[in-house]
Amino acid sequence: MTKRILFISSTRVGDAILSTGLLNHLIGENPGARVTIACGPAAASLFEAVPNLERIIVLGKMAFSLHWPMLWALCAWRYWDMLVDLRNSPMYYVLAAGKRWRIGRSQEGVHRVRMLAGVIGLADAPPAPRLWTGAEHLELARRLVPDGPPVLAVGPTANWRAKTWPMARFMELINRLCASGGILPGARVAILGRDDERPMALGLIDAIPENRRIDLVGKLDLLDAYACLERCAFYVGNDSGLMHLAAASGIPTLGLFGPSPEKHYAPWGPLCDVAHTSIPYEEIFPAVFDHRNTGTLMESLSVDKTEEAARSLWRRAEGAKEAPQ
Structure with missing residues (x-):
C-alpha cells in the first residue's frame, strides 16, 4: 500500500528551505511515498517539484487561527503514515497518523538545520537542505544566466531594513571582487530580490554596467531563482x-549578519560562511526598535572585513575543488 506523508512546514521562506533536508531524508527512506505539503503562501512554490507530490496546501494566516481548522478539514479524512509538524500546530494531536513528529522549542546556540533534523533524531548528522527543480526551471535559468564569464550573485535586500547592508558598500564590494585582483575578475553581476524590493535595489542595479548586469529582481519565482543561482560562481x-536558497544550491555563499542570530540562521553547507557586524547581535538593537521602520543596523560591518571573508571563502572553495575525491 502506498505510504502518505503530511509535511507541515514554515510560513517563512528561509525556514521552509532549511526544512527541506528533513523532507528529502523522509522521501529517500520511503520510496514512492505520496507527499502533501502544508506551508505559508510565500514558501509554497519551493515545493512544486517535490518527488511524488500529491498536493500543496497553502496556509494563509486567518483570524482566530482558522487556518488550522481548515487544514484539519482537508486532511482529517485520510490516514497519514507519517506526519511531520514543524509549526507545533493542533494537527499533531487531531489527525490520524502512524509515526508523528513535531518540532520543540528553539534551543540556544543550535542551528535551525540541526534542530529540524533533531525532530527525527538526526541532530548529530543533519541532512542538508535540498530543493528540486523541473526542466522548465533549468531552461529559464539557461536563458537568464547564459554561458559566459563567471557570475557574482548578490542579494542586497532583506525582509526588514535593519538587516540590509548599505547599498554603497555592496557596490564597493562588487567592484573589489570583480577587479583584476579580485576573486572573480571581469565577472558578470546578478542582482536578485523580490518585486516589492526593487525600489530598494534600484540604485545598485543602475550602478552596474549594462554589459555585466543580470537584473533578476522581481522576475523569478523561488525555484527559478534557485536554478539561476546554481549557474553562478559565488553569492554574497x-x-x-x-541567502538560504544560494546555500542550498551548493555555490559558495557568504551571508552578512548583524541584527539576526547567525548561530541559528547562518547559511548551511561546507562552502558557506558569514561576515558579521563588529557590534554583536546581543548589543545591536537600539532602545526603541521597530522592524518596519528602523533603518540599517549593519553600519559596523566594513567593506574590508566583508571582502576578506569573501576571499577566505573563495580560497576554501577552490581548495575543495583540488582535494582528492
Whole structure:
C-alpha cells in the first residue's frame, strides 16, 4: 500500500528551505511515498517539484487561527503514515497518523538545520537542505544566466531594513571582487530580490554596467531563482531566504549578519560562511526598535572585513575543488 506523508512546514521562506533536508531524508527512506505539503503562501512554490507530490496546501494566516481548522478539514479524512509538524500546530494531536513528529522549542546556540533534523533524531548528522527543480526551471535559468564569464550573485535586500547592508558598500564590494585582483575578475553581476524590493535595489542595479548586469529582481519565482543561482560562481547577501536558497544550491555563499542570530540562521553547507557586524547581535538593537521602520543596523560591518571573508571563502572553495575525491 502506498505510504502518505503530511509535511507541515514554515510560513517563512528561509525556514521552509532549511526544512527541506528533513523532507528529502523522509522521501529517500520511503520510496514512492505520496507527499502533501502544508506551508505559508510565500514558501509554497519551493515545493512544486517535490518527488511524488500529491498536493500543496497553502496556509494563509486567518483570524482566530482558522487556518488550522481548515487544514484539519482537508486532511482529517485520510490516514497519514507519517506526519511531520514543524509549526507545533493542533494537527499533531487531531489527525490520524502512524509515526508523528513535531518540532520543540528553539534551543540556544543550535542551528535551525540541526534542530529540524533533531525532530527525527538526526541532530548529530543533519541532512542538508535540498530543493528540486523541473526542466522548465533549468531552461529559464539557461536563458537568464547564459554561458559566459563567471557570475557574482548578490542579494542586497532583506525582509526588514535593519538587516540590509548599505547599498554603497555592496557596490564597493562588487567592484573589489570583480577587479583584476579580485576573486572573480571581469565577472558578470546578478542582482536578485523580490518585486516589492526593487525600489530598494534600484540604485545598485543602475550602478552596474549594462554589459555585466543580470537584473533578476522581481522576475523569478523561488525555484527559478534557485536554478539561476546554481549557474553562478559565488553569492554574497544579507540574511534572507535568498541567502538560504544560494546555500542550498551548493555555490559558495557568504551571508552578512548583524541584527539576526547567525548561530541559528547562518547559511548551511561546507562552502558557506558569514561576515558579521563588529557590534554583536546581543548589543545591536537600539532602545526603541521597530522592524518596519528602523533603518540599517549593519553600519559596523566594513567593506574590508566583508571582502576578506569573501576571499577566505573563495580560497576554501577552490581548495575543495583540488582535494582528492
